[in-house]
Amino acid sequence: MSKLESLYQEVLAELGEDTSREGLLDTPKRAAKAMQFLTSGYTTDIKEVINGAVFTSENDEMVVVQGIEFYSLCEHHVLPFIGRCHIGYLPDGQVLGLSKFARIVDLFARRLQIQENLTKQIADAVEEVTGCRGVGVVIEAQHMCMMMRGVQxxxxxxxxxxxxxxxxxxxxxxxxxxxxxGL
Known part of the structure; x- marks a missing residue:
């Protein structure tokens, strides 16, 4: 059993659960695997994500990618927030492959995060990899920490x-x- 699995088993026991009951036998393993996936942004590198997909282009007009769906975990309660990201940029001799915008969003969303920082991290990354004249990022999200607990x-x-x-x-x-x- 990995340390993360062991910690999940400990949390379940602290909540009053019988970790030996049938429904929970593999839960620590599944929870550990899920958390590793949901936080895979810590082990992913921007160069790996971009993978050379920056192309020379004479286009100097605005490029907008809207409605990129994402989920993240808030760093305060480790509860999901789910939403859509809209990115626009003005190229300066280089454009980025379309799928890379979604990959950049996922890279930063798959970390314990607050929405304000996520928005800035995405904008900074697009600016850095494209060398664009400007970038705008808007994120709209619903936060389970506000919906499931607290003010509900x-x-x-x-x-x-x-x-x-x-x-x-x-x-x-x-x-x-x-x-x-469309905002």
Whole structure:
């Protein structure tokens, strides 16, 4: 039994469960495996994610990828938050392969996280790998820590944004992004 499995078994016992009952026999192993997957962003590298998929392009107009679904775990309660990420950027001689945007989102979402930091990490990564003139990222998410415990508000949504470069400096560029992203 791995240390993580052992710790899950200990948590179940502390909750008052009989860890020898049939339904829980493999739960520590399954929970440990699930947690390793849900936090795989710690063991993934941005270069591995991008895998050379940055291409020369003469396009200098805005590129927007909207509705990238993700899930993450809040670092305060280790409960899920689930949402959609919208990314826009203005290329400066290079564009990024389409699937890489979703992979960048997953890289940072699969860590214990707060939404505000997740938004910034995605924007920083897109800016770094593309060398773009500007980037905008908006995340909309529902947080289980607010829905399942505490205030228990089922329809609340948190929206965060990070604007960098021309997206921060130019209101028209920001507005174009928001409009194209459907926000």
């Amino acid at each position: 508000k089922q329809n609340s949504m948190m929206r965060t944004s990070v604007m960098k470069g021309v997206f921060r400096e130019n209101q028209a560029t920001r507005q174009e992004f928001m409009q194209l992203a």
